[in-house]
Amino acid sequence: DAKTTQPNSMESNEEEPVHLPCNHSTISGTDYIHWYRQLPSQGPEYVIHGLTSNVNNRMASLAIAEDRKSSTLILHRATLRDAAVYYCILRGAGGTSYGKLTFGQGTILTVHP
Amino acid sequence: KAGVTQTPRYLIKTRGQQVTLSCSPISGHRSVSWYQQTPGQGLQFLFEYFSETQRNKGNFPGRFSGRQFSNSRSEMNVSTLELGDSALYLCASSLAVVTDTQYFGPGTRLTVL
Numbered sequence: 001d002a003k004t005t006q007p008n009s010m011e012s013n014e015e016e017p018v019h020l021p022c023n024h025s026t027i028s029g030t031d032y033i034h035w036y037r038q039l040p041s042q043g044p045e046y047v048i049h050g051l052t053s054n055v056n057n058r059m060a061s062l063a064i065a066e067d068r069k070s071s072t073l074i075l076h077r078a079t080l081r082d083a084a085v086y087y088c089i090l091r092g093a094g095g096t097s098y099g100k101l102t103f104g105q106g107t108i109l110t111v112h113p
Numbered sequence: 114k115a116g117v118t119q120t121p122r123y124l125i126k127t128r129g130q131q132v133t134l135s136c137s138p139i140s141g142h143r144s145v146s147w148y149q150q151t152p153g154q155g156l157q158f159l160f161e162y163f164s165e166t167q168r169n170k171g172n173f174p175g176r177f178s179g180r181q182f183s184n185s186r187s188e189m190n191v192s193t194l195e196l197g198d199s200a201l202y203l204c205a206s207s208l209a210v211v212t213d214t215q216y217f218g219p220g221t222r223l224t225v226l
Contacts, residue, residue, distance in 0.1 A: 099161025
């Protein structure tokens with residue numbers, strides 16, 4: 001599985017935007033970029049995913065570099081409930097990827113009131 | 114629509130015993146994946162089942178096994194428990210399409226004494 005690199009931790013203030021970076025220099029052409037987050041004492045939660053174009057949903061935006069070797073998860077206005085571990089995951093199609101998410105260490109996001 | 118449910122939520126066993134964990138996926142989801150989460154190793158993929166067949170398997174010993182029933186419910190079994198098997202066991206279900214989102218349950222916290 002192609003690997004991703006994320007900062008160990010980041011901090012933000014409430015109601016400010018947060019940009020969480022992820023490097024994936026060995027990404028293949030068919031790999032989708034997924035983001036999940038895990039709040040304390042809960043299972044991981046899907047946030048967003050994309051292939052080449054930037055994506056928006058009600059939770060966040062995903063900005064993907066033109067060469068696809070990096071991406072950024074954007075939380076437009078952080079709240080205390082966004083404090084979690086954020087995982088950037090590459091997901092291939094089929095074969096050894098069936099049902100498998102390869103989690104790295106993720107980024108611990110701390111949100112200050 | 115009800116989310117992924119896992120039973121039991123907490124379990125205490127002693128070394129050498131065996132344990133069975135249960136997972137009920139979201140209605141309509143045919144793929145069920147299992148993960149182990151420990152502080153030292155993070156989230157690791159165990160195996161994935163689709164239509165009662167194991168399609169993918171992580172790097173765990175044969176003591177870890179699973180199965181899926183015709184209604185897509187899945188069970189995971191760990192035999193001859195070891196202290197290192199203490200972990201949070203997470204189940205996730207998905208529609209199993211190329212870019213499928215995985216929906217996680219709350220997990221079963223297993224403690225081996």
